[in-house]
Amino acid sequence: MLKDLFTWWNGATIGIRFTVGRRGVFIGQDENGNKYYEAKDTKDSYDGRKRRWVIFDGYAEASKVSPDWHGWLHHTFDEPPTLEPLKRQAWERDHIPNLTGTVHAWRPKGSIARGGERQKATGDYEAWRPE
Template identity: 75%
Template structure:
């Protein structure tokens, strides 16, 4: 029941009821990524402003664009004509695995001296001279 109410009143917890209804009526399921996000494409270009079929993503959980992997991002933005389910994205040997934005999570980067890491930082070196008002 709580998830149903969330889908009515919030857009950041996946998709709203209106978006799900519109995508369900106008879209065709294309595929799903490793994070559980689901991707859709319009049946035709009738509601498009540039003549191309619209493409949507319904996020699993919190709606965050950084959770879309590079292959699906390319498909959503018409860089690739075929979705990764039809034509898999070729990953180069030097590329790192995709990570969503970790800011605000317990896995966020915290440099030395950050308050979240105790606030201890290295002492200033001898070439630093503090400003003193006169």
């Protein structure tokens, strides 16, 4: 209960849940468990379009929103991906969230997170020494 009151990064606060529950209509859910909502009317809109929200499943990280839902949230697409999925090209890869700062982040050989040891290279830097 206290976590929902004071932490916005763990999904949504109680205030947002109340606002979305009162003013929003559930539109769909993505493969990551994020839930998407749209306002019932344009009452609090500044540009005449209905507001759209995402309630993250777990930690709130914008890169967890897939490209099709991102386009819908930002009014690039009128129809949500549940009604009209984004056409994918054969060369496109699946969406993955930004893993920087997590235990799943890529750590190259020689990085401090992997022990800091790497093989010596021929073009290694040599520090300048005054003569």
